[in-house]
Amino acid sequence: MTEAAEVDAEGESARTIAARVLALPDVAALSPGHFHTIATPVAGGRVEGVAVRETAVEVGIVALWGTPLPQIADQVRETVGGLVPGSAVHVRVTDIVGAAPGAPGGR
Template sequence: MIAERVRKCAGVAGLSGGPFGTVATYLPNERFVGVSVDGRAVEIAIVATLARPLPETADEVRRAVADLAGDRPVNVRVEDIIVEGP
């Protein structure tokens, strides 16, 4: 559910596992890349576009998942940037 909300945010091209694929949530028979949740924080690693300033994209991501994060801080990492267009 967090990943779905993040993908809908303006300026987000996708999710990233980070340089070593460590940003992920593991469930039985499933692995969600780009989102890591534990008792202390929610970590989200994105691939951004230059459609808007990166801080605005990160703020929108935080707002989009705030109700799912509870009291945990939401840390947004920009792992890569895609330049769209010709």
Template sequence: MAERVRACPGVAGLSGGPFGTVATYLPGERVMGVSADGDAVTIAVVATLDRPLPETAEDIRRAVSDLAGGRPVNVRIDDVVE
């Protein structure tokens, strides 16, 4: 999921949130900015200002929806950069 999110227009990078809680733990790796539980998938990003934020969020949802297992995809924009 992280690779797909990073490839979306308007995404400067993934964000772990203010306390680093948005993350997935894999063997030997921590993927910041993507968290999935039984109810939903949460994606946290730093967005760019070159396009409307709602469009960026929708592009992210579309990019990962087939990997979400039918769960809703919540997109959180934690920061913006120029």
């Protein structure tokens, strides 16, 4: 596979992963991390918050307050693992924000 084809394939995977993770109820946003290292290059830019690598995927998230962080990380791992079988999935929680509207403690 050529380098451009690899970038396109990784970019498509990163976009799919990003959409699925953002759909999780306890994830407020994706995060590139404090040093902006959690990202995947794509044509015309980067998918911030998802780093697709050879043998692993790293996902940076901003979690919603309420659910225990290990449980949220497990949800992310389960979601991403189904999209990239055989790859390790590492989750980095970079921040926590207030609860979702209607949730206990929410607005």
